[in-house]
Structures are given as C-alpha cells and as structure tokens.
Amino acid sequence: xxSLLNFIRKHWFVVLFLLLEVVSMVMISNSYSYHRSLSFNTxxxxxxxxxxxxxxxxxxxxxxxxxxxxxEENARLMSRLKESFLTTDTGFTYKDTLYRYIPAHVVSIxxxxxxxxxxxxxxxxxxxxxxxxxxxxNGVAGIIIGVSNHYSLAMSLLHHNSKLSGRIKNNNIxxxxxxxxxxxxxxxxxxxxxxxQLVKGDTIVTSGNSLIFPEGIVIGTVEKxxxxxxxxxxxxxxxxxxxxxxxxxxxxxxxxxxxxxxSLLKQENE
Amino acid sequence: MNSRLIKNIIRFVLLIAVQVLIFNNMHLWGYxxxxxxxxxxxxxxxxxxxxxxxxxxxxxxxxxxxxQNTMGMQAAASTLLVFVRPAIIKFYFKTxxxxxxxxxxxxxxxxxxxxxYAFTLVFxxxxxxxxxxAFTFSGIVNTIEQALINSMATTAxxxxxxxxxxxxxxxx
Numbered sequence: 151x152x153s154l155l156n157f158i159r160k161h162w163f164v165v166l167f168l169l170l171e172v173v174s175m176v177m178i179s180n181s182y183s184y185h186r187s188l189s190f191n192t193x194x195x196x197x198x199x200x201x202x203x204x205x206x207x208x209x210x211x212x213x214x215x216x217x218x219x220x221x222e223e224n225a226r227l228m229s230r231l232k233e234s235f236l237t238t239d240t241g242f243t244y245k246d247t248l249y250r251y252i253p254a255h256v257v258s259i260x261x262x263x264x265x266x267x268x269x270x271x272x273x274x275x276x277x278x279x280x281x282x283x284x285x286x287x288n289g290v291a292g293i294i295i296g297v298s299n300h301y302s303l304a305m306s307l308l309h310h311n312s313k314l315s316g317r318i319k320n321n322n323i324x325x326x327x328x329x330x331x332x333x334x335x336x337x338x339x340x341x342x343x344x345x346x347q348l349v350k351g352d353t354i355v356t357s358g359n360s361l362i363f364p365e366g367i368v369i370g371t372v373e374k375x376x377x378x379x380x381x382x383x384x385x386x387x388x389x390x391x392x393x394x395x396x397x398x399x400x401x402x403x404x405x406x407x408x409x410x411x412x413s414l415l416k417q418e419n420e
Numbered sequence: 421m422n423s424r425l426i427k428n429i430i431r432f433v434l435l436i437a438v439q440v441l442i443f444n445n446m447h448l449w450g451y452x453x454x455x456x457x458x459x460x461x462x463x464x465x466x467x468x469x470x471x472x473x474x475x476x477x478x479x480x481x482x483x484x485x486x487x488q489n490t491m492g493m494q495a496a497a498s499t500l501l502v503f504v505r506p507a508i509i510k511f512y513f514k515t516x517x518x519x520x521x522x523x524x525x526x527x528x529x530x531x532x533x534x535x536x537y538a539f540t541l542v543f544x545x546x547x548x549x550x551x552x553x554a555f556t557f558s559g560i561v562n563t564i565e566q567a568l569i570n571s572m573a574t575t576a577x578x579x580x581x582x583x584x585x586x587x588x589x590x591x592x
Contacts, residue, residue, distance in 0.1 A: 163470045167503045170478045174499060177485075177492030178552060 214398070218255070221287065221399045225251035228401075233364050249364050250404040252276055254284075257301065261334040261394045266306040268292050272402060273300040281362060283403040289368035289391025290314065290356060291400055302402070307369075308334055308394055315360050316369050318346070319353040327354060327369055327388065334394050336373060339386040348375040348386055361408050424521070428464075432480070435460045440487040443577075451566065452573050457484055458542055459578045461502055465521045466509055477502030497549040501541050508540055526579075527586045538578050543571040 158165050228234065234249045254270040272278050274297050282294040284304045292304035292312075305312060307329055314327040316339070326340045339354060352372040358365025368391040375386035405411075439457035446454065461477055468476075481498030485491050509524060513533065518524075526534040546567040554563050 163474070163503075166471060166474050167499060170474060170499045171496055174478070174481075174492040174496035175552075178496065180491065 217399050218253070221253045221401065224287070225253045225401050233366065248405070248407055250277070250406055252278060252402040252404060254278075254302075254400050254402050256397050256400060259306070259394065259397055261306075261308055264310045264331045266308040266334075266394075267295075268304040268306050268397070268400070270294075270302045270304060270400060270402065271300070273298050273302050275299050277404065278302045278402055279404070281408075282405070283363040283367075284400050285363070285367055285403060286392040286397055286400050288393065289370065290363060291392045291394070291397065293362060294402065306394065307337065307390060307392070314369060315357045316354045317357040317365070318342075318348070319355050321346070324357055324359070325354065335389055337370060337388045337390055339372070339388045340383070342375075342384045342386060344377060344379050344381055344384050346384075347377065348372045350374065354388060361405055361411050363403060364405075424465075428460075431463070432460055436480075436483055436487075439484055444484075444488060448573065452570050454570075454574045454577045455484075455542070455545070456574065456577045456581055458498070458501065458545060458574065459538075459581055461498060461505070462538055462541060462578070463523050463525055463582075464502075466518045466524050467520060467522075470506065473502045473505070474499060493549060493552050496552060497545045500548050501545040504544055505541060508537065512537055512540075525586055526582045531579075534582065535575070535579060538582075539571060539575045542574050542578065543567060546571040546574065 228251050229249065252272055254272040254276075257269040257271050259268045260266045268284065268291065270278075270284070278294060278297050280294055280297060283290070284292040284294060290307060292306045292309075294302050295305045296303040307314065307327075309329060310331055312329055316325050316327045317323065318325060323343065323346055325342055327337055328340060329337045339348075342348065350372055354369045354371070356363040356365055356367045356369060370388040370390045373387045373389045375384070378384055435457045439455065443454045443456060448454070457480070461480060464473065464476065477498045478495050481495035482492075484494040484498075488494065513524075513529065516529065516533075518528070522528060524534070524537060528534075529537060547564065550563045550567045550570070551560075
C-alpha cells in the first residue's frame with residue numbers, strides 16, 4: 151500500500167494525466183448515449199444564452215441570405231395567387247399559370263443619372279426575356295430591356311423615357327406615371343382628371359393594361375397634389391414604393407399569355 | 421503576481437470567445453477548423469506547477485467542448501498537449517535560460533523557436549482530436565494527413581496572433 155502511494159506520488163504527473171484522459175474518454179463515449187440529452191440541459195442553457203446573444207449580432211450578416219430565401223418563397227406563393235391564374239368564368243378556373251415569377255439579385259444599379267438601369271443576375275438561361283416586368287418586395291422597379299445569357303438589364307422607373315400605366319387604387323381611374331429626373335424617391339403622376347381628388351398617401355397601382363405587370367402591384371403613393379380646375383388633367387408628385395437606393399433583391403415577372411394577348415391586339419389593329 | 425493572473429484570465433476569456441464565436445463557425449475549404457485557443461496553453465509560464473498545468477489544460481479543453489457540444493474531445497486533446505509540453509520545451513530549448521515565471525512566447529523563443537514549439541504541440545493536439553473524432557484507426561494515414569494540414573493552418577493563425585500581441589508589448 152505504501153509503495154503504491156509512493157509510486158503515485160512519484161509519477162503523479164503521469165497518473166493525473168491518465169486520469170484526466172480516462173475522464174475525457176468516458177465523456178466522449180457518454181456523449182454517444184441518450185443520457186447526454188438528460189445531463190447537459192443546464193449547460194446548454196448557458197451556452198445557448200451566449201450563442202443567442204451572439205446571433206443577435208451576427209444575424210445581421212445573414213440577412214442577405216434570409217432576404218433571398220424569403221424572396222424565393224414570395225415568388226412561389228405569388229405564383230399561386232388567384233391573379234396568377236387565368237379565370238374565364240366565375241365558376242371555372244383554368245388551371246394554368248398566367249404569370250411566372252423569377253427571383254433575381256441586383257448586380258448593379260444607378261439612381262443619379264437621367265437614365266438609370268438595373269442589372270440583374272438572371273438571363274436567357276433562366277428564362278428572362280425582353281419586356282418582362284421587374285418588381286421589388288415593395289412595388290414596381292422597372293422593365294427588362296436587354297438580356298444576355300446570365301444577366302439582364304432593366305430600365306429603371308428612374309428613366310426619363312419610362313412611362314407606366316397606373317390606376318388610382320380607390321377609384322380605379324387610369325393615370326400615367328413618369329419620372330421627371332432629379333430625386334430618386336419621387337416620380338410624377340400625369341393625366342389625372344381634374345374632378346378627381348387625391349390626398350397624400352393615396353396608392354397608385356399598376357393597371358394591367360401594359361401586358362407587362364399584373365394589375366394591382368403598387369407603384370407608389372401620392373406625395374403632393376394641387377388640383378387646378380382650369381386644366382383638364384392635373385399632375386401630382388408621387389413617392390415610389392420601391393426604394394431604389396437599397397434595392398438588392400427583385401422579382402422578374404413573366405407574363406405567359408403575353409404573346410397570345412399581343413397577337414390578338416395585332417389582329418384587331420389590322 | 422496578481423496582474424499576471426488577471427492577464428491570464430483575460431487571455432483565456434478572449435481566446436475562448438474568439439474560438440467559440442468565430443473560429444468554430446469557420447470551416448476552411450469545408451474541413452479545416454482552426455483552434456487558436458491553444459495559444460493560451462502554449463503561453464502558460466514555463467515553470468508552472470505540473471498538476472495545475474494538467475488541470476488547466478483539461479478544463480480549457482472542456483470549456484471549448486461545452487460550446488461545441490463535443491463533450492470530452494477537446495479536453496482529451498488539450499490534456500495530451502499540456503502533458504507533452506514540458507518534455508517538448510526540454511527537448512527543443514535545453515540551452516535556453518528561462519527566468520522564473522517567464523512565458524515561452526515568441527519574444528523569448530524567437531520566430532522559428534516558437535514556430536516549431538507551437539507546431540509540435542498543436543499537431544499532437546490535432547492528432548488525438550482527429551483520431552477520437554474518427555473514432556477508428558482504419559483510416560489512420562488519412563487522419564494523420566488531415567491533422568497535419570489542420571495543425572499547419574492552426575499554427576499559422578497562432579503565429580499571427582502571437583506576433584500581433586508581442587509586437588504590442590514591445591511598442592509599450
């Protein structure tokens with residue numbers, strides 16, 4: 151007995167080392183058993199608190215990814231809306247998609263020129279074509295004017311040539327929306343019949359006349375309106391729903407019935 | 421004396437925090453995980469009481485284990501690291517004169533001296549870690565290779581941290 155104690159004292163370093171290693175190995179093998187879930191709950195509260203405090207900070211770095219996934223989900227959900235289906239009769243829904251939604255990421259964007267463009271990371275290979283609509287999570291953003299294999303270029307609403315057919319949401323009166331250059335936050339509503347009263351905050355939505363956007367997508371809200379009864383048509387300042395300065399993720403809208411609608415219009419014109 | 425203890429505590433907390441919050445979430449090329457927290461064990465003063473050395477090694481590893489949910493793995497590897505540490509110091513730096521309570525840092529051992537000291541110990545740690553992780557000796561060559569690559573990367577990070585800190589000391 152005495153000699154054993156002596157041995158331990160003499161080789162205490164090695165003995166303690168082996169002891170600690172055995173403890174570790176027991177822990178490792180225990181962690182493979184189901185007892186683990188019982189014994190480590192208290193510890194997990196502690197570490198969990200540390201991690202949740204930490205993730206409160208780091209979550210912001212993942213917001214971009216979260217946004218993208220939400221956008222995809224939105225696109226998926228929007229394609230299931232009633233408006234996305236061709237309804238020919240109240241009692242009958244033609245089960246075919248009317249609009250397809252392609253989520254895309256903004257590669258580059260400008261807001262400080264008279265003619266601004268948005269480059270997106272989706273192109274021909276993803277089914278993007280000219281004259282498709284581009285919307286952000288908040289509202290209309292632009293129209294595709296050029297497509298390459300992997301990228302597409304959209305004419306922003308912030309373009310001196312951009313002209314969009316809109317509708318005042320309350321009373322369905324048709325108006326036109328343009329951008330008279332300058333401030334990226336504000337556009338102009340034209341062709342407002344003078345009998346119409348607009349107040350600040352009234353919503354302007356897409357009319358659905360253009361074959362590009364489905365109807366009812368927000369373009370912006372009225373910012374300032376001065377009614378001049380002497381004119382047949384008035385103008386108003388409008389705040390764009392889309393924040394072009396922070397635009398990161400958009401959805402490209404593909405109107406699947408566009409060709410059919412266009413050919414019909416062509417027949418009519420001939 | 422007291423300020424030395426406080427310094428060690430601060431170093432412990434900082435390195436563990438960096439380890440748990442940053443480096444444990446980073447997996448370079450999918451399989452390299454850096455363990456800069458080992459720097460804390462490397463920098464313990466050279467003449468530390470051997471019992472304390474083992475216990476500190478064990479509990480430092482265990483702390484990282486808590487946050488990783490890998491109970492025992494880091495503890496086993498860290499304990500092995502501090503166990504071979506005195507022998508490694510004796511082996512490499514027989515001729516180096518240590519003042520009492522001196523730390524075997526880069527300012528004492530020089531760049532190459534600290535490099536081989538750090539790499540050897542980190543490799544020992546990584547080897548046991550990878551073996552217990554794999555839990556089998558069947559792919560031992562593969563495991564050694566992985567441990568080698570991983571410890572080279574970890575040593576690089578440790579060298580950078582140590583260089584930054586010792587530079588600061590000189591500047592002050």
